Amino acid sequence: MGLRRWGPLAVWAGAFGVGVLLMPIADALPFLTRANLVVFALHGIAAMGLTLVMGFAGQVSLGHAAFYGVGAYTTALLTAKVDWHPLLAMAAGAVIAAVLAALLGRIVFRLRGHFLAMATLAFGLVFYVVMRSWDSLTGGNQGTGGIPDFTLGPLRFDSDTSMYLLAWAVLLLGLIAARNLLSSRPGRALVAMGSSEVAAASVGIDVARTKMAVFALGAVYASVAGSLYAHYVTYVSPESFGLLPSLRFLVISTVGGIDSVWGAPLGSAVVVLLTEGTRELVPRFVSGATGSYEIVAYGLALVLVLLFLPRGLAGGAALLVRRAAEWAGTRRQPAPTAALEEVELR
Numbered sequence: 001m002g003l004r005r006w007g008p009l010a011v012w013a014g015a016f017g018v019g020v021l022l023m024p025i026a027d028a029l030p031f032l033t034r035a036n037l038v039v040f041a042l043h044g045i046a047a048m049g050l051t052l053v054m055g056f057a058g059q060v061s062l063g064h065a066a067f068y069g070v071g072a073y074t075t076a077l078l079t080a081k082v083d084w085h086p087l088l089a090m091a092a093g094a095v096i097a098a099v100l101a102a103l104l105g106r107i108v109f110r111l112r113g114h115f116l117a118m119a120t121l122a123f124g125l126v127f128y129v130v131m132r133s134w135d136s137l138t139g140g141n142q143g144t145g146g147i148p149d150f151t152l153g154p155l156r157f158d159s160d161t162s163m164y165l166l167a168w169a170v171l172l173l174g175l176i177a178a179r180n181l182l183s184s185r186p187g188r189a190l191v192a193m194g195s196s197e198v199a200a201a202s203v204g205i206d207v208a209r210t211k212m213a214v215f216a217l218g219a220v221y222a223s224v225a226g227s228l229y230a231h232y233v234t235y236v237s238p239e240s241f242g243l244l245p246s247l248r249f250l251v252i253s254t255v256g257g258i259d260s261v262w263g264a265p266l267g268s269a270v271v272v273l274l275t276e277g278t279r280e281l282v283p284r285f286v287s288g289a290t291g292s293y294e295i296v297a298y299g300l301a302l303v304l305v306l307l308f309l310p311r312g313l314a315g316g317a318a319l320l321v322r323r324a325a326e327w328a329g330t331r332r333q334p335a336p337t338a339a340l341e342e343v344e345l346r
Contacts, residue, residue: 032272032273032276033160034160034161034164035160036272036276037160037164037168038160038163038164038167038232039272040265040268040269040272041164041167041168041170041171041265041268042167042225042228042229042232043225043248043249043252043268043271043272044171044252044264044265044267044268044269045167045170045171045174045221045222045224045225045228045264046064046065046068046221046222046225046226046249047249047252047253047256047264047267047268048171048174048175048178048221048261048264048265049064049067049217049218049219049220049221049222050064050218050221050222050249050250050252050253050264051178051253051256051258051259051260051261051263051264052178052181052190052214052217052218052221052261053214053215053218054253054258055194055253055257055258055259055260055263056182056187056190056191056194056214056259057190057193057194057210057211057214057215058193058194058195058197059109059116059194059211059214059215060116060117060120061120061215061218062117062118062120062121062124062246062247062250063120063121063122063123063124063125063127063246064124064218064222064246064249064250065124065222065240065241065242065243065245065246065248065249066123066124066127066128066241066246067097067100067101067218067219067222067223067226068222068223068225068226068229068240068241068245068249069127069128069131069226069236069238069240069241070093070096070097070100070127070219070222070223070226071090071093071094071097071222071223071224071225071226071227071229071230072093072226072227072229072230072236072240072241073093073131073138073144073226073230073236074089074092074093074096074097074223074227075089075090075093075147075226075227075230075231076144076147076230076236077137077138077144078092078093079147079148079231080144080145080146080147080148085151086148086149086150086151086227086231087152089227090223090224090227090228093223093224093226093227094220094223094224094227096223097216097219097220097222097223098216098217098219098220098223099216100219101212101215101216101218101219102212102213102215102216104120104123104215105211105212105215105216106208106212107119108120108123109208109211109212109215121243121246124242124243124246125242125243127241128238128241128242128243131238131241132238138238139237140238141237141238142237143235143236143237143238144235144236144237145234145235146234147230147231147233147234147235147236148231148234149231149234150163150166150228150231150232152166157231163228163231163232166228167228167232170224170225170228171265174221174224175261175262175265178261179261181217182261186210186213189205189210190210190214192205193205193207193210193211222249226241244295247295247298248271248298251267251271251298251301251302252264252267252268252270252271253267254267254302254305254306254312255267255270255271255301255302255305255312255313256268256270256312256313256314257311257312257313257314257315257316258312259311259312259315260311260312260314260315260318262314262317263312263313263314263315266312266313266314266317267312267313270301270313271298271301274294274297274298274301275294275297277297278293278294278296278297279293279294
C-alpha cells in the first residue's frame with residue numbers, strides 16, 4: 001500500500017529531477033543549450049493540449065499555433081501597453097483562448113474528416129493574417145516588443161536557467177492535471193468519445209459539449225505556453241504563430257505518442273534536437289545552404305515513427321517496459337520439472 005501511494009509521487013519527482021539535472025550539462029551536449037531546454041518545455045506544454053484534443057478526444061486540429069499566439073499576444077499587449085501583472089495577463093490570455101476555442105468548436109465540430117482538418121487550418125491562417133495586418137494593435141510584421149520579465153512575487157525569471165525551471169514546473173503541472181483529468185469521470189467520457197462518438201452518445205455522454213470542453217482545454221495549454229514564450233523572448237511577431245509552428249506541434253504529438261500524455265515532452269525533445277541539428281549540420285555539408293531545413297527532418301521523423309512506432313515514442317517505451325516485466329516474471333517462475341518435484345516433495 002505504501003509503494004502504491006508514493007509510487008506516482010516518485011515518478012513526478014524523478015521527472016522534475018531529470019529536468020533539473022539537464023541544466024548544468026546542457027551546454028556540453030550536442031545541439032542543446034539552456035535556451036533550447038526552455039523551448040523544449042514550452043513546446044511540450046502546447047503540444048500536450050493538442051494531444052488531449054487529437055489523441056484522446058479523436059478530433060483534428062491543424063491550427064493549434066493560433067492559440068499559442070493568443071496567449072503570447074494577450075500577454076504582450078497587456079503587460080507592455082497596459083502594465084498588467086504577468087500572471088493576470090496570462091490568465092486573461094487563457095480565458096480568451098478558451099472562449100475562442102469553444103466558439104470555434106461549436107462551428108467546426110459539425111464537420112467530419114478532412115473538412116474538419118481544413119476548417120481548423122483555416123482558423124490558424126486567419127489568425128496569422130490578422131496579426132500581420134492589424135498594425136495599430138499588434139505592430140504588424142514588426143511585432144510587439146518591450147514585454148517585461150515574468151515575475152511571481154519577489155521572484156523574477158530573467159535568465160535561461162530561471163525561465164527553464166519555471167517552464168519545466170508548468171510542464172509537470174500540466175502533465176499531472178492531464179493524468180488526473182483522464183482518470184476522472186469526465187476524462188473517461190472524453191476517451192470514450194474518442195473511441196466512438198456513437199457509442200459515447202448511446203450511454204448518455206454529451207458529445208458536442210465534451211468536444212468543445214476539450215478543445216477549450218487544449219487551447220488553454222497552448223495559451224499558457226505562449227504567454228511564457230512572450231515573457232522569455234520579450235518580443236512577439238506573427239511568424240512564430242503561422243503554419244509551420246502548427247505543423248511542429250502536430251509532429252511533436254505524433255512522434256512522442258499521441259495517445260499518451262508523456263508523448264508531448266518526449267516528442268518535444270526529439271523535435272528540438274532535430275531543429276538544432278539540421279540548422280547546424282546542413283550548412284556544413286551544403287555550401288551556402290539557407291532556409292528552414294527542419295521541416296524535412298520533421299517529415300523524415302514522422303515517416304519513421306509511423307512505420308516502426310505507430311504509437312510513438314511513449315507507446316514504444318511502454319511496450320518495452322511491459323515486455324521487460326513479462327520477461328522478468330517468466331524468469332522468476334519455476335520450471336515445470338522443478339514445480340513438479342516440489343509438489344511431489346510436499
